Amino acid sequence: MAVVDDLELSDVPVGQQIPIDTPPPVITALLSGPVLATRIFGGRPPDSRMQRTPWAAVAEVGVVIKLAVDQDTRDAAWTERWVRDNVIGRIPGGRHVPEQEQDDHPQNEERGRS
Amino acid sequence: MKRVLGVALGILTAIGGFLDIGDMVTNAVVGSRFGLSLAWVVVVGVIGICVFAQMSGRVAAVSGRATFELIRERLGPRVAVLNLGASFMINLMTLTAEIGGVALALQLVSSVSYLLWVPFAALAVWLVIWRVKFSVMENVAGLVGLCLIGFAVALFLLNPDWSELGRQAVPGASTGTEKVSTYWFYAVALFGAAMTPYEVFFFSSGAVEEGWTVKDLARSRANVLVGFPLGGLLSLAIAGCAAVVLLPQFISVTALSQVMLPVAMAGGKVLLALIIVGIVAATAGAALETTLSAGYTIAQFLGWPWGKFRPPAQAARFHLLMIICLIVGIGTLMTGVDPIQVTEISVVFSAVALPLTYLPILIVANDPEYMGEHVNGQALNGTALIYLVIILAAALAAIPLLIITGAGR
Numbered sequence: 473m474a475v476v477d478d479l480e481l482s483d484v485p486v487g488q489q490i491p492i493d494t495p496p497p498v499i500t501a502l503l504s505g506p507v508l509a510t511r512i513f514g515g516r517p518p519d520s521r522m523q524r525t526p527w528a529a530v531a532e533v534g535v536v537i538k539l540a541v542d543q544d545t546r547d548a549a550w551t552e553r554w555v556r557d558n559v560i561g562r563i564p565g566g567r568h569v570p571e572q573e574q575d576d577h578p579q580n581e582e583r584g585r586s
Numbered sequence: 587m588k589r590v591l592g593v594a595l596g597i598l599t600a601i602g603g604f605l606d607i608g609d610m611v612t613n614a615v616v617g618s619r620f621g622l623s624l625a626w627v628v629v630v631g632v633i634g635i636c637v638f639a640q641m642s643g644r645v646a647a648v649s650g651r652a653t654f655e656l657i658r659e660r661l662g663p664r665v666a667v668l669n670l671g672a673s674f675m676i677n678l679m680t681l682t683a684e685i686g687g688v689a690l691a692l693q694l695v696s697s698v699s700y701l702l703w704v705p706f707a708a709l710a711v712w713l714v715i716w717r718v719k720f721s722v723m724e725n726v727a728g729l730v731g732l733c734l735i736g737f738a739v740a741l742f743l744l745n746p747d748w749s750e751l752g753r754q755a756v757p758g759a760s761t762g763t764e765k766v767s768t769y770w771f772y773a774v775a776l777f778g779a780a781m782t783p784y785e786v787f788f789f790s791s792g793a794v795e796e797g798w799t800v801k802d803l804a805r806s807r808a809n810v811l812v813g814f815p816l817g818g819l820l821s822l823a824i825a826g827c828a829a830v831v832l833l834p835q836f837i838s839v840t841a842l843s844q845v846m847l848p849v850a851m852a853g854g855k856v857l858l859a860l861i862i863v864g865i866v867a868a869t870a871g872a873a874l875e876t877t878l879s880a881g882y883t884i885a886q887f888l889g890w891p892w893g894k895f896r897p898p899a900q901a902a903r904f905h906l907l908m909i910i911c912l913i914v915g916i917g918t919l920m921t922g923v924d925p926i927q928v929t930e931i932s933v934v935f936s937a938v939a940l941p942l943t944y945l946p947i948l949i950v951a952n953d954p955e956y957m958g959e960h961v962n963g964q965a966l967n968g969t970a971l972i973y974l975v976i977i978l979a980a981a982l983a984a985i986p987l988l989i990i991t992g993a994g995r
Contacts, residue, residue, distance in 0.1 A: 475658075475889035508888075511663045535649070535956070552891065556902035565717055567899040 474548045476537065478503040478522060501526050502537070504548040523548040591725050592805055595792045596639075596813025598728035602875030603635070603785035604817035605734060605824075605868045606680070607687025607842070608929020612779060613821050614845040615994070616772050617828025618837060619764055621754035625822055627773045631780025632818035634973045636810050638944055641951040641962065641970070642786045643806035646793035649956040653790040654886040656956060657946040669946065670887050672939035673783050677880035679932035680784065682915040684873035685711065686925025690842050691866045704919045708912045711873045715908055720795045720894040727871035732816075733864030738823040740852035740861075746830040754829065771987040771994050774980050775930065778937030780818070781977070784879035786947065791882040795895055800960070827852075841926070881908040930993065937984040940977045948974065 480501040484490075505522035525548055531540035543549050560566045603609075616624050642653045649656065658666035688711075689703035696703075714723055789809075798806060827848035832839065839845060842865070850858045878894075885892035885904040892904040919925065948970050951962050962970070 556899045560898050560902040569897045
């Protein structure tokens with residue numbers, strides 16, 4: 473579906489003493505967004521430019537992260553949906569399903585952090 | 587029969603890589619000017635592409651991911667974007683040239699100007715990418731492209747002096763009336779043509795398209811060991827035909843019709859017709875390979891869903907990108923630029939981009955996280971390292987030679 477560009481962690485107060493038995497921060501969401509230029513040259517886009525995929529949607533973590541929900545509902549997949557609905561879907565034959573030759577093609581997943 | 591078709595991916599990759607319009611003309615040019623004295627470059631190139639295609643095929647079968655996906659993940663976006671930029675430009679130039687090549691071959695058959703064939707050729711390429719199943723595409727393009735065996739048949743029919751050809755093929759034989767720098771320019775060009783990066787990306791993406799798994803490692807090896815040497819042999823046959831017919835007469839090759847002259851002389855109309863069918867299939871196969879490669883590399887780098895195994899609606903950006911590439915190709919060709927010159931230049935730039943492509947593949951193929959127990963053996967690593975040195979040398983020499991020799995004049 474997309475490349476994981478960043479992780480959103482639960483709140484960790486900065487510049488304060490943390491009590492010893494505070495639980496460690498947990499990942500609350502995966503973030504994807506326009507990071508190509510910032511990865512190459514430096515800095516990062518503001519949070520409002522990143523699309524969130526909540527951690528609750530994750531089914532499995534491996535070399536790729538598999539999601540438990542339909543990717544159509546994810547904000548991170550919006551460009552794909554847009555091109556499909558407005559360009560490719562309108563060309564005859566765009567939704568034609570070629571006969572599947574094997575069943576083990578990767579589906580519905582996010583690739584790990586690059 | 588299934589076994590024979592099982593190696594179709596390797597054959598198509600090799601045909602698209604070694605026997606596209608630019609390579610056919612380059613091989614004929616080399617044969618007409620240098621005889622077979624550059625044959626050793628083809629051999630070196632074939633071994634090199636076998637080594638790296640085998641690695642990338644294994645990576646795709648074991649990890650289930652195509653090479654470019656892993657390059658970004660393992661080496662980071664900076665390295666990957668350099669690689670991507672170079673590869674994409676080469677793909678775009680080559681696909682433009684291949685569409686032109688299909689049009690040129692159709693012009694030979696029909697005497698209709700190739701400019702009029704260009705939109706039809708591009709449309710046909712697009713329809714195959716849009717609708718035709720990957721396996722059908724590779725089987726048809728690969729097997730029909732094998733009609734180019736007509737060149738080998740022609741070489742035998744011409745009854746050449748084999749000892750003379752053998753003498754020319756020995757490395758170190760004199761370069762005749764040609765300058766040494768021109769000799770090495772064509773050596774680099776032939777090497778770049780044999781090891782063009784898109785071959786590896788297409789092969790590994792094709793492996794994922796076909797759904798190869800660890801059980802298919804032997805099949806991957808068979809594809810490599812059958813396809814690429816066959817491509818190399820056919821390249822040598824084209825050069826050989828030119829060496830036998832065109833070299834003694836000092837006929838220079840500037841157009842597709844001169845490439846086919848030896849075949850017409852050897853076998854008459856029937857063999858010529860076979861060759862033309864082969865040329866159309868091979869250039870169409872190359873056009874498909876480069877267009878798909880352009881789509882594969884960008885989609886894999888950016889994490890888009892990709893593949894012909896998906897309906898276009900589920901790989902929308904992938905297909906849109908390829909449509910845009912084809913439109914750019916048509917536009918470029920309609921300006922009247924010579925498609926053959928475009929490939930000859932792009933082959934030299936391939937040589938420059940080689941180190942960026944092959945070093946990451948070597949690194950990924952050695953990574954136990956993706957490959958588990960199937961990492962490279964010592965012998966393979968040793969050979970690959972030697973080739974990296976050769977590749978680096980070719981990459982550094984390519985542009986200076988291009989300038990010094992004025993593109994091989």
